[in-house]
Amino acid sequence: MECLGSGQRSRCAEKAQLVLELRQEHDLSDLLKVAGLARSTFYYQAKVQMADDKHAGLKLRIREIYERHKGRYGYRRVTAELSQAGQAINHKSVQRFMQALGLKSLVRRKKYRSYRGELAHVPNLLERQFRAERPNQKWVTDVTEFNVQGDKLYLSPVMDLYNGEIIAYETQRRPHFQLVGNMLRKALVKLAPLDAPLLHSDQGWHYQMPAYRRQLAARGLTQSMSRKGNCLDNAAMESFFGTLKSEFFHLNKFNSVEQLRDGLRRYIHYYNHQRIKTKLKGLSPVQYRTQPSSA
Known part of the structure; x- marks a missing residue:
């Protein structure tokens, strides 16, 4: 079992802190492998380091959602997923916690190029009415x-x-x-x-x-x-x-x-x-x- 002695606990805590600092730039699994930390040990140490924070549990849930979606979610989608799980919280609070944790959506809108063929004349029946009342309409x-x-x-x-x-x-x-x-x-x-x-x-x-x-x-x-x-x-x-x-x-x-x-x-x-x-x-x-x- 890892980190039984006081010296080992100290080293595990240091490794966990380093992983926390680097996880926004590198994959968590890779960091844990290099640090020689089990995932369960890392999360335990993270909880210990946040023990005095009354919002520690919420911050851990926010971080878990962010990582599960590979940094694609901003504060609004994180808020929606928390609400879906029964956690009532204002999106501004989630935004503040994510900023404190250094969790920024990795998504940056970029222009893309659709492949275009030759043009012709066919009626536009959709007329930008992008809402549908039922599936397959x-x-x-x-x-x-x-x-x-x-x-x-x-x-x-x-x-x-x-x-x-x-x-x-x-x-x-x-x-x-x-x-x-x-x-x-x-x-x-x-x-x-x-x-x-x-x-x-x-x-x-x-x-x-x-x-x-x-x-x-x-x-x-x-x-x-x-x-x-x-x-x-x-x-x-x-x-x-x-x-x-x-x-x-x-x-x-x-x-x-x-x-x-x-x-x-x-x-x-x-x-x-x-x-x-x-x-x-x-x-x-x-x-x-x-x-x-x-x-």
């Missing part, structure tokens, strides 16, 4: 590009505007039609027999292809496209790409396209099932869709 889609050491990967997702859930997606090394065609097939199998959503996109060439439009018509979906040069017409999907790039792509280093592809799979699952949204009453997209009151 309005969908949006687009394509974005990633670059890993000179190698590119393209992502084509489709989002349900009811809760912001990514219904289906496809990744490919080239922006061939198969990228969008496969995404659409994956999305269509998720629909109930009577579901026939509006599907909005930009004016990329993929969405003009006869094969794409035939798939929509065969399943009874209505096609809608943004006006030329109006990226705000597809703002919901643009926003998702911005979040994806800032919370995931720009916070990690990738050695290969396959590593990126696997990371995208894990992040999209996290986004759908765990990442809370304040406009969804502090729930994740899947939690919001499956809660009894949303039926």
Whole structure:
């Protein structure tokens, strides 16, 4: 058992303090491995060091939420998750505690580049009405590009505007039609027999292809496209790409396209099932869709 003697306890306390000071710059697991501290020992020492602080328990919960979401959460989402767990606290207090603990959201909004094809003329039926009253009423889609050491990967997702859930997606090394065609097939199998959503996109060439439009018509979906040069017409999907790039792509280093592809799979699952949204009453997209009151 670790840290039994007084000398050992002192060394453990020093190591724990050092880990606390460095954990905003380095992964906690790596720090504990280098320091030779068990995770349980580290948290015990952290509690001891905060024993005289009447808010120690709350600060530990705030830190745990922050680390579990890998620094992606700011004070508002931390507050929402605390509230969901039954901890009533004002967001300004959470902001103050996070500042005292040195916990800052690692997310910095960065511009991203969606892949654009040739433009055409198709009616904009969505008309920036990004709210939906029920699942599978309005969908949006687009394509974005990633670059890993000179190698590119393209992502084509489709989002349900009811809760912001990514219904289906496809990744490919080239922006061939198969990228969008496969995404659409994956999305269509998720629909109930009577579901026939509006599907909005930009004016990329993929969405003009006869094969794409035939798939929509065969399943009874209505096609809608943004006006030329109006990226705000597809703002919901643009926003998702911005979040994806800032919370995931720009916070990690990738050695290969396959590593990126696997990371995208894990992040999209996290986004759908765990990442809370304040406009969804502090729930994740899947939690919001499956809660009894949303039926």
